[in-house]
Amino acid sequence: MFKKGFDNELYLKLQSQKIKERISFFGEKLYLEFGGKLFDDFHAARVLPGFEPDSKVRMLSELSDDAEVIIAINTEDIEKNKVRGDLGITYDLDVLRLIDAFSGYGLRVSSVVMTRYRQNPVADAFKLKLEKLGVRVYLHYEIAGYPHNIPLIASDDGFGKNEYIETTSPVVIVTAPGPGSGKMATCLSQIYHENKRGVKAGYAKFETFPVWNVPLSHPVNIAYEAATADLADINMIDPFHLEAYGQTAVNYNRDVEVYPVLLAILKQILGDCPYKSPTDMGVNMAGFCIVDNDAVSAAARQEIIRRYYNALCNQRKGSDNDVEVEKLELLLRKLGLDAVGDRPCVAPALAKSEETQAPAVAIELNDGRVVTGKTSSLLGASAAALLNALKAIAGIEKEVDVISHEILEPVQRLKTENLGNHNPRLHTDEVLIALAVSAVNNPEAKKALAALPELRHAEAHSTVILSQVDVATFRKIGVQLSCEPKYQTKKLFHN
Numbered sequence: 001m002f003k004k005g006f007d008n009e010l011y012l013k014l015q016s017q018k019i020k021e022r023i024s025f026f027g028e029k030l031y032l033e034f035g036g037k038l039f040d041d042f043h044a045a046r047v048l049p050g051f052e053p054d055s056k057v058r059m060l061s062e063l064s065d066d067a068e069v070i071i072a073i074n075t076e077d078i079e080k081n082k083v084r085g086d087l088g089i090t091y092d093l094d095v096l097r098l099i100d101a102f103s104g105y106g107l108r109v110s111s112v113v114m115t116r117y118r119q120n121p122v123a124d125a126f127k128l129k130l131e132k133l134g135v136r137v138y139l140h141y142e143i144a145g146y147p148h149n150i151p152l153i154a155s156d157d158g159f160g161k162n163e164y165i166e167t168t169s170p171v172v173i174v175t176a177p178g179p180g181s182g183k184m185a186t187c188l189s190q191i192y193h194e195n196k197r198g199v200k201a202g203y204a205k206f207e208t209f210p211v212w213n214v215p216l217s218h219p220v221n222i223a224y225e226a227a228t229a230d231l232a233d234i235n236m237i238d239p240f241h242l243e244a245y246g247q248t249a250v251n252y253n254r255d256v257e258v259y260p261v262l263l264a265i266l267k268q269i270l271g272d273c274p275y276k277s278p279t280d281m282g283v284n285m286a287g288f289c290i291v292d293n294d295a296v297s298a299a300a301r302q303e304i305i306r307r308y309y310n311a312l313c314n315q316r317k318g319s320d321n322d323v324e325v326e327k328l329e330l331l332l333r334k335l336g337l338d339a340v341g342d343r344p345c346v347a348p349a350l351a352k353s354e355e356t357q358a359p360a361v362a363i364e365l366n367d368g369r370v371v372t373g374k375t376s377s378l379l380g381a382s383a384a385a386l387l388n389a390l391k392a393i394a395g396i397e398k399e400v401d402v403i404s405h406e407i408l409e410p411v412q413r414l415k416t417e418n419l420g421n422h423n424p425r426l427h428t429d430e431v432l433i434a435l436a437v438s439a440v441n442n443p444e445a446k447k448a449l450a451a452l453p454e455l456r457h458a459e460a461h462s463t464v465i466l467s468q469v470d471v472a473t474f475r476k477i478g479v480q481l482s483c484e485p486k487y488q489t490k491k492l493f494h495n
Contacts (some may be wrong), residue, residue, distance in 0.1 A: 001344075002457035006050035006286075007065045013042025016059050019206070021429060023368040024172060024273070024281050026202030029194065031047040034060075034175040035207035039101045041086070044208050045301040046480065047223045048286065049457070056206070057105050060173060064106040064204040067171040071095055071112045071180045071277070078123045079112070084178060085310060088472060092126050094177040095484040099135065107173070111136040111165055115182030130246035138163040140182065140189060147258040150189075154265050159192040180231050184258055188265055194268045202274075203262065205255075205281045210235045212279050213251045219300035220290075221250055222331055227405040228306040228489070241277035249279040302459060304331055305343045305482065313396040313465050343482065345461040348372050350484075359488050361385035363479065364459040378408050382462060383431040389458065390435075393451035394444075402445040402454045403431070428473040455479055464488040 017421045023030050038045065045053045052058075058257030059066065067273040077091045082095055090456050097237045112130055114123060117139040127137050140162040141151055152158045165186075172190070174183050194201040210216075211222035221235050238251040242258060255278040263283065266273040275281050288295055308328040315321055332339065340346045349372065352360035358375040361382045365371065371392050373385025388398055396402065411434055412424040426434065432452075438445035463484045466474075474481045 001025050001364065001368040002049060003295040003298070005290060006048040006052040007291045008050050008052050008055060010289060011051070011286060011289040012055060013053075013277040016062070016198045019204075019285045022202075022204045026200075026204075027168075029170055029172070029199055029201040030291045031172050031174060033183045033187050033188055033203070033205045033207075034173055035179070036209065037178075038175055039098070039105075041208065043223075043227055043303070044286075047220050048290070048296055049299045051286075056208075057101075057107075059493065060107060063171055064108075065182035067170055067173055068108050068167060068169040069102050069173045069175065070165060070167070070186065071098055071109060072115050072174060072176045072183050072186045073112065074181045074210060075117045075120065076124050077177075079120050082178070088468065088475070091177040091181075095130075096133075098175070098177065101156050107489050109135070110167060110169075111138055112140045113140055113165060113182075113387065114146055114184060115140045116142045120387065136166075138165045139397075147184070147261050148473050150261055150264045153261055154268065155194060156163075158198075159189040162189045162193075164193040165190055179228050179233070184255075184262075188258075188261060191265055192271060193482045195265075200269055201471075202270075203266070204282065204283055206283050207255075208284055208286050210250045210252055212251060212282060212284060212289040213239075214250070214290070216248075218252050219297045219332070219335060220302070223307075224252075224298040224334060225305045226304045226328055226331050229307065229311065229324045229331075230321065232323070232327065232374065238277050241279045244276035249277070251278050255281070278365070299333060301337055302480070303344065304328070304335065305337060305339050305426050306454050306480060308332060308339055309461075309482035309485070313483050316465065316485040316487070328491070331474060334467065342466065343459070343461065345370055345459050346366075346482070348465050349461045359462065359464040361460060361462045363389045365389060366454065366457055378405075378412070378425065379431060380423075380425040380427060380470070381464075382460075382466055382474070383428045385460065386428050386455075386473075387431055387435070387456060390448040390451045393454050394447040396444055396448060400444055402442060402448045403434045403443075407434050407438055427467065427469045429469055432473070447465045452477060 039052045042053055073091055073095055082091045095112060102109050112135055130137050133372045143158045145152055163198050174186050176183050191201045191203055210221040216235055216237060225233060227234055234253045235250055236253060238249045241249040259278040263273045286362045308388045311321055311325045311328050315325055346361040348370050349362035352372040352374055360372060360374050362370055362372045363385050369392060371388045373388050375381045375382050392400055415421040416424050435449050437443055439449045442458060458479045458482045460474060460479050465483050465487055
């Protein structure tokens, strides 16, 4: 059940002030690493209800006259066709999407850097594709002993082997499609090269998670570990911050590990390092904008359970992610969560499936009501649940047909007789189109269609793995979905 727990307007104000302070501190050139998602930080929106997914890029657009963007992508992610779970597209395609999106906000992407590069046909094809599109591409290489062998890293055989990325703006924003893309290493490599060219360059980090000024065991921070379970990230107390200030602050292992590298490089550039801890590097103000701790804690718990179900589904699809699943099971136990009992839409979906002996879907509405949908000859379970949810929100009795058979049946015939589909049941996108057509002459259908925006933030659970069409539709309308890790049929090929 959705409940606002985060003040987004306060966040915009505090975060803008903090970033501007850090830019003025360095003056000549600043490499600003942006972790998480810039345009569509749906993870933050899910665990901090009230957070707007595009908040960060809205702030950055104010710097467009003095800033440019570098997008980093890990070459291994290209080779493995790594997919953004929230958007369902691969990281390499997301690079193209990000370039277009930045342009829409008036921010220029000056180049793409492929980190941890090694020759590979897939990666090289992507590089060639970018260059044909007019995008400059640079290569950064894996460094033996990174991040601990500081003498090697800060040398011509370390960062010195990386290609220098040419930039012209005083503020360089370094971002990526997802975690583990090498953003920090890109910044540090650039600082090394700038130093050799006589340019004093500073570094700052904008990473929303973990939230440094809430407890280590807070569900919001545990949800970050769940989101990066495939990377084996671990939240931890920043030991450098504790030693320097006698205060506890939450950070994560990769930042703590790389801090000595940053310390050594900045000492070469500035003669001293302005940061006494990895936490000092950050500019994150999110923790100051939580206005309802219970609401964000509840939202974070749901995110962890959804991540668990998603990992199980990926495992069922053939992913070699046993370690990720084990990590998520550990996080569930850490918070005392039960995947079925603590997600209100799961048990009703399972019960409806047991009752009908067919796939079922349950949707928890934002007011706490739960509606279900069963598989029928006309509708798939997800389409039926979606239609029933819209009726419930609009105050329409479940038995009322808002889409007539005269509209449904021709669509079914089109699917099977003309489009080659074996399954005549309508998917969620098809039932919405049919509802929109019905709304022209049917007042009840019009009421149901008008209720669609109120489904945003609702929670849904399916007793089978849904088709990509249904998954994408739920994502577009803002419904948070989880699925049981099994298919509707016993076929070997599932599309």
